[in-house]
Amino acid sequence: MKSLRIAMIGSGSWATALAKLFLNNTSTINWFIRKEEDIAYFNSYKTNPRYLSGVEFETEKISFYTSLRECVKNSDYLVLAIPSAFLDDSFSLLTESDLKDKVIFSAIKGIVPQHNLIVGEYLNKVYNVPLENIGVITGPCHAEEVALEKLSYLTIASINTANAQILSDILNCRYLKSTVSDDIYGTEFSAVLKNVIAVAGGICHGLGYGDNFLAVLVSNAIQEIKRFVDAVHPIDRDIKASAYLGDLLVTAYSQFSRNRMFGTMLGKGYSVKQAQLEMNMIAEGYYAVKCVYEINKKYKVHMPITDAVYNIIYQSKDVRKEIAQLTLLLS
Structure with missing residues (x-):
């Protein structure tokens, strides 16, 4: 499990909370953050300059990227946590081959407005990502409470429940409990x-x-x-x-x-x-x-x-x- 290369895509409050969770049970993560100055701040002060600034990170466990393509290339599992309205633009430089064999979980809880598709359908129809390589991270979790380590629960959904179980096992910790589901459409539309x-x-x-x-x-x-x-x-x-x-x-x-x-x-x-x-x-x-x-x-x-x-x-x-x-x- 520790050798699984996980990429966090996004730098907002939910991305920051999820990165905190992943680092509880993994030795390293890759993290795509668009602005170089934000990465520089992270490395200097060990916190996100814009969101959940009270959460401190061991930045030596994080490989930061400003290139989404490079971050994707060096990762096995991608966790998307950027606003849905920006996803299409962020992915515009990626090709179908860039996402080949990648397992992608969306924590976005939104619809891609340029295509009128939930994120899973967008990945499947626009980038030909197989449905069994797509998943959803959802549930009653506010980033602020995760940051405060208040007990929270998530559902990890994928028709390939083995992939979902891998993420579930990594996310589980003292203050986060997760369960697995195969209902990718229902959980994602409900989250929307x-x-x-x-x-x-x-x-x-x-x-x-x-x-x-x-x-x-x-x-x-x-x-x-x-x-x-x-x-x-x-x-x-x-x-x-x-x-x-x-x-x-x-x-x-x-x-x-x-x-x-x-x-x-x-x-x-x-x-x-x-x-x-x-x-x-x-x-x-x-x-x-x-x-x-x-x-x-x-x-x-x-x-x-x-x-x-x-x-x-x-x-x-x-x-x-x-x-x-x-x-x-x-x-």
């Missing part, structure tokens, strides 16, 4: 949709709706997610498991949820552009809701919460009126 729901929850919070209504919103939301993932990939799954319901709950309720924060700003009267400029991090729900809305034109699933968020963000519908209309559709 929970960001949309969190935006809706934030909007309602910003408008002054209370905990009672948020509970109704979330209970309706898990039914909405189930309808959608069952339509996209109809297999037997327990929607109450932590990869689905747990991830939804933490994203809808937590103070660390950037999607909830983004929605709260919209509910308080910020424009979409103002809210984006105010935040230091990407709210994946902004991109996800448009993609899911377009994908659902094929499946025609009843998705009133998703539709309301889409109407507010992309159709400039009045926030109060849209949410008031939504309240009539929930039970």
